[in-house]
Every structure is written in structure tokens, then in C-alpha cells.
Amino acid sequence: MLRSALQAGTAERHSVFELFGRRLPDGRRYGVVAGVGRALRALRQFRFDEESLTFLTEGGIVDARTADYLDGFRFGGQIWGYPEGEIYFPGSPLMVVEGTFAECCVLETLLLSIYNHDSAIASAASRMTLAADGRPCVEMGSRRTHELAAVAAARAAYVAGFDATSNLEAGRRYGVPTTGTAAHSFTLLHHDEREAFTAQLAALGESTTLLVDTYDVEKAVRTGVELTGGRLGAVRLDSGDLAALAVRVRELLDSLGATGTRIVVTSDLDENAIAALSGAPVNSYGVGTALVTGSGHPTSGFVYKLVARADSDEPGAPLVAVAKKSQDKVSVGGRKWALRRLDADGVAEAEVIGVGETPVDDGNDRPLLVPLVRDGEIVGEEPLEAARRRHAAARAELPLEARKLSKGEPVIPTLYTGATAPTTNPYASQGASS
Amino acid sequence: MLRSALQAGTAERHSVFELFGRRLPDGRRYGVVAGVGRALRALRQFRFDEESLTFLTEGGIVDARTADYLDGFRFGGQIWGYPEGEIYFPGSPLMVVEGTFAECCVLETLLLSIYNHDSAIASAASRMTLAADGRPCVEMGSRRTHELAAVAAARAAYVAGFDATSNLEAGRRYGVPTTGTAAHSFTLLHHDEREAFTAQLAALGESTTLLVDTYDVEKAVRTGVELTGGRLGAVRLDSGDLAALAVRVRELLDSLGATGTRIVVTSDLDENAIAALSGAPVNSYGVGTALVTGSGHPTSGFVYKLVARADSDEPGAPLVAVAKKSQDKVSVGGRKWALRRLDADGVAEAEVIGVGETPVDDGNDRPLLVPLVRDGEIVGEEPLEAARRRHAAARAELPLEARKLSKGEPVIPTLYTGATAPTTNPYASQGASS
Structure with a gap:
């Protein structure tokens, strides 16, 4: 062209x-x-x-x-x-x-690629942080998407309310807070779970998160609590019926005096799984695949x-x-302006789009x-x-x-407004591309 | 860790x-x-x-x-x-x-990210090239995925039988053949379609592909044929009922003597849409979103x-x-070998996986x-x-x-084989992650 x-x-x-x-x-x-x-x-x-x-x-x-x-x-x-x-x-x-x-014209692909990807991730992330209802969400999906898309995904998730990422490059490049966890391989590297936990606690301190589902969850929780005198930071559950397991683990932790030990859950979580865990004694969510793939x-x-x-x-x-x-x-020709119309209580009522000069603010519209x-x-x-x-x-x-x-x-x-505006949604029942 | x-x-x-x-x-x-x-x-x-x-x-x-x-x-x-x-x-x-x-351990995320992404794209692409049944497929999805995932996607699609990509960086970096097309914006830039087509033909020659659905397809096809004396390379259809439109456009091209002009179709194609067009007079497919997102x-x-x-x-x-x-x-412990077992006609029969020493090839197995x-x-x-x-x-x-x-x-x-092997699929009905 x-x-x-x-x-x-x-x-x-x-x-x-x-x-x-x-x-x-x-x-x-x-x-x-x-x-x-x-x-x-x-x-x-x-x-x-x-x-x-x-x-x-x-x-x-x-x-x-x-x-x-x-x-x-x-x-x-x-x-x-x-x-x-x-x-x-x-x-x-x-x-x-x-x-x-x-x-x-030269910028088309660059702008579309960045917006199409990052907005897809942020849109999914926002539903997840809504579902989590204040409980922290951690982005852990790097390994399930392109190696640099992963860095952008961690950034987009943070915009939409995630609290941290396991992607260290997103920390370095964008200042997103980072956090991590141990994998099953770390436990399996050692002769037994106690040896693995001891190694992790020695290096990272009692505030660390121990992965407790490599062999037997109850035994692992007991070991973690024992090794820290009940001051263990958190345990991570990554398999099984997370809701039921969280209840059992919470009861066990409390019975052992580890009332401050948090429960982190992971394992193919998406916004629906997060919502389904709202009644369970879960302290934070680690989300991977569903996040970095835009949850569908x-x-x-x-x-x-x-x-x-x-x-x-x-x-x-x-x-x-x-x-x-x-x-x-069909496309709507002409250069647009856009306002978010808010009602008297500040609740959004409509996305108002027009062609031509931006109208004077009537006090209830937010220019976009x-x-x-x-x-x-x-x-x-x-x-x-x-x-x-x-x-x-x-x-x-x-x-x-x-x-x-x-x-x-x-x-x-x-809502479209202005002389040349369509009166109904011009994009109803159209294909997405081009 | x-x-x-x-x-x-x-x-x-x-x-x-x-x-x-x-x-x-x-x-x-x-x-x-x-x-x-x-x-x-x-x-x-x-x-x-x-x-x-x-x-x-x-x-x-x-x-x-x-x-x-x-x-x-x-x-x-x-x-x-x-x-x-x-x-x-x-x-x-x-x-x-x-x-x-x-x-x-240090390589885990790098290897998984690359394999998880590129194999997802190639797996989708392979279904598309199968459905296309020999008709060329062109990768055109860069604008719908992360800007660097796009380059990797073009490469993966080529591995799985795509013929070319519109991603020039994939050409530069990996040698994937490149091709392009004009967008509606190019036509809209000019006062009318004839002026736009004339500009494109002057720069790129008669073998170029003209996008004919900005205003009226029939009129555009007539203009393209007239401007090239019937020697136009191809026309691209990007909207509407592609199967019916391709039939009409083929008849029109033939009636105008442009029997060598090819028909390229695009517009949210996936493997099913490609298969559905197998009976239509289509010469090649341009695939975007569905390809770069792994078609689901x-x-x-x-x-x-x-x-x-x-x-x-x-x-x-x-x-x-x-x-x-x-x-x-559950995971299957122990280092594996793998063979593709072929029958006497060379048709794959089983994926044979074992723990321990690779068995001697019996002539019908291909080591993997x-x-x-x-x-x-x-x-x-x-x-x-x-x-x-x-x-x-x-x-x-x-x-x-x-x-x-x-x-x-x-x-x-x-099929798992060897002393420590499970006798049935150990992964049946398990979650995907971790």
C-alpha cells in the first residue's frame, strides 16, 4: 500500500x-x-x-x-x-x-497487535479480580504463552487489578511486583518433603509459600507447620477439589496453631473457578493459562x-x-469523539459516540x-x-x-449522535475482521 | 527454587x-x-x-x-x-x-513458553492446510496477536503447511515466504476505486491482488479486468457469503476473459470455513485470527x-x-523413549512410550x-x-x-510399555496444569 x-x-x-x-x-x-x-x-x-x-x-x-x-x-x-x-x-x-x-498506514499492525493482545488479557483479568472480590490475584501464566507475550500479559493483568506476577522480566521492565512459588520438581529433587521444605525455609525464610500437594497434603501441612513453629507464611494447593481441600487445610492449620498461615490456590483457575471458591477459606489465587489466553x-x-x-x-x-x-x-465514517455518560449517582449510563466537534460537557459526561x-x-x-x-x-x-x-x-x-451518525448499532451481526 | x-x-x-x-x-x-x-x-x-x-x-x-x-x-x-x-x-x-x-530448572519457562505457543499455532495450522486440500494458505493474523508472537506464529504456520505470510519480519528472521494485500483503507484513500486500482497496478504490476469488496464487488471486478486487459493476478473477497460470491465472481471473471485471474478469500476463516469452501471456485485462503489464536x-x-x-x-x-x-x-516417573509404530502399509498405529532403554527397532517403528x-x-x-x-x-x-x-x-x-509403565492412560480425566 x-x-x-x-x-x-x-x-x-x-x-x-x-x-x-x-x-x-x-x-x-x-x-x-x-x-x-x-x-x-x-x-x-x-x-x-x-x-x-x-x-x-x-x-x-x-x-x-x-x-x-x-x-x-x-x-x-x-x-x-x-x-x-x-x-x-x-x-x-x-x-x-x-x-x-x-x-x-505504517503503524497499523504494530498498534493493532499491542492493543488486541493486551486488552484481551486485561479484559479477562478484570473479570478475575472482580470475582476474587478483594483477595489478591497473582499472574502465573508465563509458561503457557509466547515468551514475550507473557511479559506483556503480566503488565496487562496488573492494570486490571492483579497484585503481582511470577514473571520477573515484567518486574524489571514495567515495575510489576513479583512473587514466586516452588514447583513439584523442587520437592521431588529432594529425598523427602521434609528435606525440600527445610531447604526452602533456610533460603527464603518462614514467610515463604510451601507447595503441599506433591505426596500427601495433610502430612505436608503438618511438616511445614512443625518446621516453622507455626509461623509458615503460606501453603499452596495445586490439585484436587480446591474448595473442600481449602476447608480441611484451614482447619488443620488452625488446629496446629498456624492461624496466620495463608492458603494460596492454583490449578487451572479462571474467573468462574475463582467465584466458585468465594466461600472457601482461600487467601489468594494464582492464575495461569486462563489469564494469558484471555479466558476464552x-x-x-x-x-x-x-x-x-x-x-x-x-x-x-x-x-x-x-x-x-x-x-x-460496514464502518462508520468520520472522526469520532466519545464520552461516558454518567447518571446523577455517577453510574455509567451510556457510551456516547459522535462525529464532529466534541459537545460541551454537561457535567455528567466524562470525555474519553x-x-x-x-x-x-x-x-x-x-x-x-x-x-x-x-x-x-x-x-x-x-x-x-x-x-x-x-x-x-x-x-x-x-449511542451514536450527530448529523451523520447511524441510529442503531451499525455493527450488529457482522464478522469481526478487516 | x-x-x-x-x-x-x-x-x-x-x-x-x-x-x-x-x-x-x-x-x-x-x-x-x-x-x-x-x-x-x-x-x-x-x-x-x-x-x-x-x-x-x-x-x-x-x-x-x-x-x-x-x-x-x-x-x-x-x-x-x-x-x-x-x-x-x-x-x-x-x-x-x-x-x-x-x-x-532455569530453562523451564523459556522452553514451555516457546513450545506451548508455537505448537498450538502449528496444530491449528495443520488442520487448516488439511482442509484446504492443496490450495495455498497464507498467514495474515499478525494484527490479532502480540507483536512478537505474530512472528513466531507465521513461522509455526509455515512448518504446518502454510505457503506464505504477510508478516515481513518472519520473512527476514526465518525466511518464511512473504506476500501481501491491500486493505480497504487504500481504496478509501483515493477518490474512487478506479483511481486506487490504477495506483496499485502502476506500482505492483498486473499480477497483484485487488481487494474488490469496498463498494460493489461486480463493478470492482469489471474495473480490475478492464485496467489489466484481463491479465489481473487475483481478486480478494473479504466479506459476505464467500462461497456464493466466489461462484459469481468466477463466472464474471471468465465471462470477461480473465480466466487466469485467481480468487483469494479472507474474512475470519478457520479450518471449518475453509472446508466449507472446498466446493467453491477459490484459489487460495488468507487466514488471520483463527490461526494466531490456535483456532480455539x-x-x-x-x-x-x-x-x-x-x-x-x-x-x-x-x-x-x-x-x-x-x-x-499423576505423572509417569522415569526417563522415556518414544516410537511411532507403523503397520505394514506405513500407517501409524500407536505412539509407544517406555521407560528405560530404547528397544531395538523391529523395522516398523520410527524412533521419535x-x-x-x-x-x-x-x-x-x-x-x-x-x-x-x-x-x-x-x-x-x-x-x-x-x-x-x-x-x-x-x-x-x-501405549506405555516397560516394567514401570502404567497399563492405561495415566492422564485420563486430569486437569492440564502444573
Whole structure:
């Protein structure tokens, strides 16, 4: 596309692209925006090095003119977006990218990849932390997903309320708090469980978490309590009927005087399993596979569409709205604004999306688009903690139905407004892609 | 674990870990091993740099002794594994890692992440290329998954029979053939479709693929044929009832004399959609979301378990089999060998797994484990084409039921043999993790 547009002289045409999802993943009541900070960091580093340009040129993928363009590539346009941690709904314009066609086009895959992945993880994570209802959740899924997707997943989970991760690189790179646990292999390495526990306690102290289900749970719990004089930090249960087991282990710990010893559960947990354990004496949840695979929805299905472009290549030419018209994948042309409408009690009522000028705030609407990049300069970076706090606050605004784990409709409707707006959801019963 | 084992003096204990899946993803009839080459490349580069060590030490995650160990880390052990592209079944020992406990333990997450991701993609891709039945499949899913998982996914898809990818980095890094297409934004950038097509044809020539469903398919096809004198390479359909549309477009192309113009279809394809198009006049498939998310199974559920360790720390101490015993996640202890048993016609009959010495080949069994790393030296690297050919050959050996897309049991049974072997599938009805 870039090569063709450069040759045709249309590459510099002023354009507006938007990144959005036509719908939420099936049955989800809300989605969570994540990846904003990663996207901005990636944008800062986005360059075509000599090796890449040689590959593209020698392979005949780009011509000399295109290689020249990429050689100095630097995004110089404007980006607005939903800030990280914010909630989103069908049609929410999560990112509005304005610049030349060429510079916006080159960013498409990078932006979509980061947003599609990170938001899928955060959306699943948010349901899990809701289900955990204040009990800490720890991300432990690195080994079940791509080695670098794992690092991004730990970050996204933290935005959506997870307390820590076992992924140390996420600690180093993003400052996510880290924690760990021992595997069965550590117990099996030693001649018996007592030897293994003794080794772990000697190195990590009594506050450590002992994995107690390698052989016999009751015996392991007794050993752990005995070795620590009842001051053992926690025990981890990773198999069996966790609810029943937690009750038995809690009773046993208490009977042995280890009333301060916590119970950590793991073992293919997802939001439903977490909810099912709400009545059990569990202190924290370790979540792996379901988290890093988006709990049934490993991608968000976001698309990136040209919604407006200059009417001509004259300087200052007006923008015209554009949209695909054929078949089943209609888009809404024109550059959008978005507001979260809140009722008098501060409860979210609607996602209001319009084309054209943002209306004046009537006091009950929260504007959703913030500046992320201005004339190529990144202005939207913030500490990860800010995204985490924003998510907690935005989620707290949602109607109570948002807490339901069952399949349902988006918890608030998306309303289109303005002269060119569709009157009903334009994305109803359409395919997700392209 | 490493810190505790170093302090306890057990870190150097001779150990054998195995990487395997307790079962196939629900309903799958076979799995495909992928990621071997990536894992070996990652192993070669696996070092702890100063910044990482500082992070680990200053955060109190490791003590000085552990940091010292990691500072010079270099895997010096042995690895055997199923070669890339091979088929696998429940229990198949995909990788056998032998060395000190410490060096095997440190690799766990890296190896599992790569194998779990890449094999999930390859396993989905193999079903798609089977369903396509010789028609080319192109990987186009980068924008729907993590930006680097996308590169690995393109590679894994190629192993499993995809012909090309739209991910240029996979071309640069792994030599996967690349191809591309224009998006609707390219058409919308221009004043009309004719102007867009003219631009694309001028830059890329008549062999290019024109996207014809932005406005009106019939009109677009007529324009494309007219602009190329009937020599247009291909048209792409990305929406609507693809089967019916392909028939109409084929008839139209033929009636206009463009009998050589191919029809490429895209739009949320998976293996079932591909199979449903087998009767339509489609020339190739572009597959995105379903491929990069493993078509319902984004991870393979592989685990990495200590199966044997030295009885003591004396040099030459014999290995003893070890396995977790409690609750619902039994493992089979002892180091395994594996053979694919073929009948007289060369059709796979069983996955035969045993503990102890590999039996002498009786002529109808194919050994499945090959050396990958010897005394820390990587010996198992091979061109990606070799993996691709191996996959085609191994898949061709499977019984015909392997071609069924419906849910079913593994197409051949896993048989355990040898003195310590279980007589039935030890993993039946167990949870996947840990």
C-alpha cells in the first residue's frame, strides 16, 4: 500500500484512522483498554534499521523510493486515545490517529497487535479480580504463552487489578511486583518433603509459600507447620477439589496453631473457578493459562480503519468522511469523539459516540479521548500505577450487572449522535475482521 | 527454587526433566510439534546480563550466590526431543532435558513458553492446510496477536503447511515466504476505486491482488479486468457469503476473459470455513485470527516435569524415577523413549512410550527422539524447510481419521510399555496444569 501510494502521489494525503472493536467478545459485558503505554514505547522505538531495509529492498518487497521513505521514518502526526485501564464498549474509538496516509498506514499492525493482545488479557483479568472480590490475584501464566507475550500479559493483568506476577522480566521492565512459588520438581529433587521444605525455609525464610500437594497434603501441612513453629507464611494447593481441600487445610492449620498461615490456590483457575471458591477459606489465587489466553477470548478483534481523509492534496483541504460500504462489514465514517455518560449517582449510563466537534460537557459526561502523541511527540506516557487506579475507578462506575460472569450484553449501550451518525448499532451481526 | 537448591547443596544434583502434554486440546486428533528451532536459538542466546542481575539482586529476589550462578549461566547438559514438524500425542515426551537440577530448572519457562505457543499455532495450522486440500494458505493474523508472537506464529504456520505470510519480519528472521494485500483503507484513500486500482497496478504490476469488496464487488471486478486487459493476478473477497460470491465472481471473471485471474478469500476463516469452501471456485485462503489464536486452543497445555534424579550427590550415582503422587495430577516417573509404530502399509498405529532403554527397532517403528543439545552444544538446528517437509510426511502417515475436523479422540493410542509403565492412560480425566 505504501509503495503504491508513494508512486501515485497519494501517500502524503491527510488521513484519520481509528482503532476500535465492532463488538465485545461474545458474552462479555465490558472490555478493558490495555497496551497504551506499550504502544507509545514501541512508537518511540519504531525505526527501520539497515538490515530490515536491505531485506525489504533485496527481496523486491519495496522499491527504492519506499525504502527511502522508511529509512527516515518517524511518526509526526497526532494520536488521541482512551487512556490505559479505561473501560470500552462496542464502537468505542480507542485510538484516533491523524497524519499522512503513509505514516498512519505504517503503524497499523504494530498498534493493532499491542492493543488486541493486551486488552484481551486485561479484559479477562478484570473479570478475575472482580470475582476474587478483594483477595489478591497473582499472574502465573508465563509458561503457557509466547515468551514475550507473557511479559506483556503480566503488565496487562496488573492494570486490571492483579497484585503481582511470577514473571520477573515484567518486574524489571514495567515495575510489576513479583512473587514466586516452588514447583513439584523442587520437592521431588529432594529425598523427602521434609528435606525440600527445610531447604526452602533456610533460603527464603518462614514467610515463604510451601507447595503441599506433591505426596500427601495433610502430612505436608503438618511438616511445614512443625518446621516453622507455626509461623509458615503460606501453603499452596495445586490439585484436587480446591474448595473442600481449602476447608480441611484451614482447619488443620488452625488446629496446629498456624492461624496466620495463608492458603494460596492454583490449578487451572479462571474467573468462574475463582467465584466458585468465594466461600472457601482461600487467601489468594494464582492464575495461569486462563489469564494469558484471555479466558476464552485471546484477542480483542480490534480493527484499524481509515475514517476520514483530505478531499484533495491541496494544503488545508477539508477532510471528508470515508467508509467501506459493501456487504456485511460496514464502518462508520468520520472522526469520532466519545464520552461516558454518567447518571446523577455517577453510574455509567451510556457510551456516547459522535462525529464532529466534541459537545460541551454537561457535567455528567466524562470525555474519553486524551492526547497521546502531539506532532510526533509522545505526551501520553504515565506510570503503570495510574492505569491501574484508572481501571479500578472506571470499573466502579459501571452498573452492578458488570459484575456478572455469565454471558450477557454490554452493560451500557453505545449511542451514536450527530448529523451523520447511524441510529442503531451499525455493527450488529457482522464478522469481526478487516 | 534455584536459590534454595544452591543453599541446600542440591542444585548440582543430576536431573532429567521432560516436556509433554497430558492430553491433546479437547477434541483434537493429533498435535504438531513446533518451536524446536526457536527454542534452540533462544537457548544459544540465553544469558543473564548485568542489568537483569542488578534487578534480581537489588530487589532481593536472588542472593549473591544465586546471582553468581546466573552470571555465568550456560546450559551444559543434554537435550533430546521430537524434531520440529513431527506429530505428537498425549504423553509424548517432546523434550528430554538432562543436566544439573539448576540448569534444567532455569530453562523451564523459556522452553514451555516457546513450545506451548508455537505448537498450538502449528496444530491449528495443520488442520487448516488439511482442509484446504492443496490450495495455498497464507498467514495474515499478525494484527490479532502480540507483536512478537505474530512472528513466531507465521513461522509455526509455515512448518504446518502454510505457503506464505504477510508478516515481513518472519520473512527476514526465518525466511518464511512473504506476500501481501491491500486493505480497504487504500481504496478509501483515493477518490474512487478506479483511481486506487490504477495506483496499485502502476506500482505492483498486473499480477497483484485487488481487494474488490469496498463498494460493489461486480463493478470492482469489471474495473480490475478492464485496467489489466484481463491479465489481473487475483481478486480478494473479504466479506459476505464467500462461497456464493466466489461462484459469481468466477463466472464474471471468465465471462470477461480473465480466466487466469485467481480468487483469494479472507474474512475470519478457520479450518471449518475453509472446508466449507472446498466446493467453491477459490484459489487460495488468507487466514488471520483463527490461526494466531490456535483456532480455539491458544496454548498446548504442555508441562515440564522432573522425572528422574540422582539418588545422591556422589559422582555416578544412579538415577531414580520420581513423580508427583497426590490427587489428580499423576505423572509417569522415569526417563522415556518414544516410537511411532507403523503397520505394514506405513500407517501409524500407536505412539509407544517406555521407560528405560530404547528397544531395538523391529523395522516398523520410527524412533521419535533425536539429539538437540549435546554437552551444551546445539546439534539439532536445521533449515525450516526440513521441519515443513517432516510435518507433511508425518501427517501423511496418520490414519485417514486424522483428516476429520470434528471433535474426536487422538487418532492413534498412546501405549506405555516397560516394567514401570502404567497399563492405561495415566492422564485420563486430569486437569492440564502444573
